[in-house]
Amino acid sequence: MADNGDDDSQYRIKEGDYVVLKRGDIYKAMQIQPRKKVIFEKQWFFLDNAVGQLYSTTFEIVSGGNLQPQKHKDAESASDAKEAGTDNRNIVDDGKSQKLTRDDIETLKEQGLKGQEIIQQLVENSSTFRVKTEYAQDKYIKKKKKKYESTVTILKPSCRILAMMYHGREPGKICHLRYDTLAQMLTLANIHAGSKVLVFETCAGLVLGAVMERMGGYGSVIQMYPGGGPVRAGVESFGFPAHFHDMLHEFPICHVNALLAGTLDTTAKDANADEKLSDMAVEEEQNQPGTEQQGPDEQSMETSTGDDSGQDQEKKEKEKRKEAKAQEKKVKLEEKRRKLAAAAALLEGRNADGLVIASRFHPCPVLMGLLKFLSPSRPFVVFSQYKEPLIECYTKLKEHGGAVNLRLTDTWLRHYQVLPNRTHPLLLMSGGGGYVLSGTTIAMDRSKPAGSSELRNRHPKRLKLTDTEG
Amino acid sequence: MSFVEYSDFIQDGDVAIVYLGHDSTMPVKVQQGAQTQTRYGVIRHSTDLIGQRYGSKVTCSKGGWVHVLHPTPELWTVSLPHRTQILYTTDIATITMMLELKPGSVVCESGTGSGSLSHAILRTIAPTGHLHTVEFHQQRAEKVAEEFKEHRVAHLVTVRNQDVCKDGFGVTGVADAVFLDIPSPWEAVRHAKAAMKKQGGRVCSFSPCIEQVQRTCEALADQGFEEISTVEVLLRVHDVRTVSLPLPDFGLDPSAQTRPDAGEKTPPTSAPNHAAVTLKTTTPPREIPGHTGYLTFATKPRT
Numbered sequence: 001m002a003d004n005g006d007d008d009s010q011y012r013i014k015e016g017d018y019v020v021l022k023r024g025d026i027y028k029a030m031q032i033q034p035r036k037k038v039i040f041e042k043q044w045f046f047l048d049n050a051v052g053q054l055y056s057t058t059f060e061i062v063s064g065g066n067l068q069p070q071k072h073k074d075a076e077s078a079s080d081a082k083e084a085g086t087d088n089r090n091i092v093d094d095g096k097s098q099k100l101t102r103d104d105i106e107t108l109k110e111q112g113l114k115g116q117e118i119i120q121q122l123v124e125n126s127s128t129f130r131v132k133t134e135y136a137q138d139k140y141i142k143k144k145k146k147k148y149e150s151t152v153t154i155l156k157p158s159c160r161i162l163a164m165m166y167h168g169r170e171p172g173k174i175c176h177l178r179y180d181t182l183a184q185m186l187t188l189a190n191i192h193a194g195s196k197v198l199v200f201e202t203c204a205g206l207v208l209g210a211v212m213e214r215m216g217g218y219g220s221v222i223q224m225y226p227g228g229g230p231v232r233a234g235v236e237s238f239g240f241p242a243h244f245h246d247m248l249h250e251f252p253i254c255h256v257n258a259l260l261a262g263t264l265d266t267t268a269k270d271a272n273a274d275e276k277l278s279d280m281a282v283e284e285e286q287n288q289p290g291t292e293q294q295g296p297d298e299q300s301m302e303t304s305t306g307d308d309s310g311q312d313q314e315k316k317e318k319e320k321r322k323e324a325k326a327q328e329k330k331v332k333l334e335e336k337r338r339k340l341a342a343a344a345a346l347l348e349g350r351n352a353d354g355l356v357i358a359s360r361f362h363p364c365p366v367l368m369g370l371l372k373f374l375s376p377s378r379p380f381v382v383f384s385q386y387k388e389p390l391i392e393c394y395t396k397l398k399e400h401g402g403a404v405n406l407r408l409t410d411t412w413l414r415h416y417q418v419l420p421n422r423t424h425p426l427l428l429m430s431g432g433g434g435y436v437l438s439g440t441t442i443a444m445d446r447s448k449p450a451g452s453s454e455l456r457n458r459h460p461k462r463l464k465l466t467d468t469e470g
Numbered sequence: 471m472s473f474v475e476y477s478d479f480i481q482d483g484d485v486a487i488v489y490l491g492h493d494s495t496m497p498v499k500v501q502q503g504a505q506t507q508t509r510y511g512v513i514r515h516s517t518d519l520i521g522q523r524y525g526s527k528v529t530c531s532k533g534g535w536v537h538v539l540h541p542t543p544e545l546w547t548v549s550l551p552h553r554t555q556i557l558y559t560t561d562i563a564t565i566t567m568m569l570e571l572k573p574g575s576v577v578c579e580s581g582t583g584s585g586s587l588s589h590a591i592l593r594t595i596a597p598t599g600h601l602h603t604v605e606f607h608q609q610r611a612e613k614v615a616e617e618f619k620e621h622r623v624a625h626l627v628t629v630r631n632q633d634v635c636k637d638g639f640g641v642t643g644v645a646d647a648v649f650l651d652i653p654s655p656w657e658a659v660r661h662a663k664a665a666m667k668k669q670g671g672r673v674c675s676f677s678p679c680i681e682q683v684q685r686t687c688e689a690l691a692d693q694g695f696e697e698i699s700t701v702e703v704l705l706r707v708h709d710v711r712t713v714s715l716p717l718p719d720f721g722l723d724p725s726a727q728t729r730p731d732a733g734e735k736t737p738p739t740s741a742p743n744h745a746a747v748t749l750k751t752t753t754p755p756r757e758i759p760g761h762t763g764y765l766t767f768a769t770k771p772r773t
Contacts, residue, residue: 011669011772056670056771158570180564180703187563190542192593193573194475214594216573353476375478376525377540387708391750394710404489404537405545408708408752411560416700416764418687423680425702435708440489440545442525442537 018239022153027165029237085131097128115149174203178433188438193218195353202359205234251343266341358383376443406439472622474596489537495549510534543589554583560705569647580604580634639665650675656689695768708752717745
């Protein structure tokens with residue numbers, strides 16, 4: 001504990017930090033906020049005591065929902081396996097083996113016994129525990145531990161942890177993108193520091209965050225977003241240092257056609273943009289009934305009691321407020337325009353180094369639209385929860401040309417239990433983690449579609465088959 | 471050209487990847503005046519490559535053509551000269567994420583082998599990270615060091631020719647992550663621990679045999695590693711095909727004929743002789759790699 005290492009400060013939990021809570025295989029992303037009640041795995045507690053502690057510390061949840069750093073590993077196994085049976089021939093499931101009742105256990109809990117001690121009680125009051133095989137005893141303790149131990153580990157967020165967390169908790173929010181599939185995408189797209197990457201995602205910001213982590217603050221990431229604004233709640237959870245956000249740009253896909261046609265004007269004088277932006281300003285105004293509509297009422301009340309000068313002052317104040325608001329709005333719009341111009345400038349060169357698509361939209365138009373922004377000889381990846389739209393993308397690319405090295409894949413992931421004499425695959429596995437189409441752009445050939453190169457390169461014999469693609 | 475930074479044009483001294491067709495690539499060292507033979511004819515470096523844009527189509531002497539691509543660790547993995555069994559992209563991608571590699575990470579690796587994983591690690595940890603790679607075979611260590619230089623990543627890597635099980639990684643307390651691909655990883659676990667930062671980090675061991683995994687997991691647990699988890703990941707390729715499915719002929723359907731409103735104009739309901747439905751679908755390759763190795767990951771706690 002007395003390690004006052006100079007670089008240790010970055011390993012300590014601070015107020016305002018984004019962290020991940022962990023118990024067993026369950027994760028939850030959080031921000032450390034003072035006196036904030038946190039509910040995790042049906043238990044509530046406060047994170048205040050975690051501040052100043054080291055990351056990866058495991059805490060015991062004690063009375064009042066306070067956290068207490070766990071003393072180093074309370075001797076792992078509750079029973080040091082004194083006695084064990086050889087098989088289960090004498091074990092009958094009659095529901096009578098546990099002598100403690102539900103109420104007894106509740107009483108123990110109320111007495112403030114820790115998980116470890118409750119498990120000890122359960123073991124001592126089980127008539128069959130000693131007859132169970134050594135393996136079954138392990139399993140029993142493990143199961144009870146899960147139920148009665150109230151510990152939580154606080155981790156520093158990372159792509160690995162967040163991808164596993166989202167997949168485990170809210171797969172629907174990330175289009176059922178499994179973590180190993182995300183891993184394939186990041187690698188196949190050659191995401192690395194110093195490059196310029198386009199990201200189009202509707203995975204809560206997980207994919208965007210993953211790309212940003214791999215770029216380490218070097219280069220630029222342009223989030224191409226659909227609809228009113230970019231969604232990136234997941235990016236917050238990564239807890240990136242502030243300078244990482246300097247590389248992040250955003251561009252609405254509704255302006256892609258204009259940008260490609262060269263008609264997108266991002267200068268302040270642009271009438272079109274002005275109109276659009278002022279439209280939005282009007283909308284905003286309408287969405288704030290509090291200020292405008294309550295005004296007259298206030299005023300009438302004032303007139304009945306106050307004198308002329310008071311009314312005047314009130315009026316002036318109001319004007320002032322209005323002006324300030326308008327000014328603020330103007331600044332915001334200006335900021336928005338500036339951002340749009342910056343992103344447009346990055347895209348205009350059509351020399352991006354990578355493209356990552358993972359969304360609930362049909363990937364075909366997205367891919368065909370955004371591929372135009374890549375330099376030749378750069379990788380791209382498209383994720384979809386479904387295979388058919390990617391078949392369509394593949395076909396379109398073959399017809400259109402402009403890409404080689406096309407591959408439609410998915411990955412199969414299996415976890416193992418590794419224990420002495422009890423090693424086997426886990427009984428449950430994920431049925432699928434989504435599909436990925438990957439490829440590499442090439443310089444466009446004006447005369448002939450590039451797809452024919454595949455044809456020519458195949459053995460003549462295979463041409464007889466009904467297939468048309470390599 | 472560098473394996474950690476893109477350029478737009480091919481230059482003398484670059485390593486370029488010639489894309490010959492589906493699943494067929496070859497690396498080429500670009501040299502003024504040199505020539506490369508392909509099955510479509512000769513590529514003349516001075517005229518066909520140097521000064522051209524990466525991604526361009528190059529017409530070979532026999533009239534066939536190929537595309538010249540900028541090298542990436544993934545293209546290198548499928549085109550590199552094998553001196554050993556190598557790790558492929560599916561496993562590499564999983565390893566990279568599960569080891570939490572990112573720019574700035576310090577990584578230890580053994581053995582280096584043919585350098586397939588090493589290049590992918592270097593790409594991810596550049597520009598501020600470092601790779602310490604240990605290979606016990608002298609010629610292999612020399613060869614891979616030479617390749618790192620040619621690929622302009624030598625400043626990010628230290629190659630050591632020693633036995634990791636006996637001599638460790640040659641560094642202590644510096645690594646964020648350690649990767650082991652050796653016949654007896656359990657003998658290197660304590661060296662892995664020693665190489666890692668005191669604040670902790672991640673470790674991965676790749677083994678084809680379950681017996682190796684068994685022993686490695688025991689060694690990891692003994693050395694105090696946590697979150698020990700073994701996985702296997704396989705790539706499933708879906709080849710896109712247009713298939714034609716013939717429709718069977720059940721003969722004339724009398725019940726359809728007797729419908730009163732059918733009229734004489736409606737043709738017979740049975741399908742014509744050659745009727746078929748054409749559709750786009752995917753087929754699996756006839757054979758795929760069904761096993762590469764087990765990946766065992768663990769976390770080293772603060773010590």
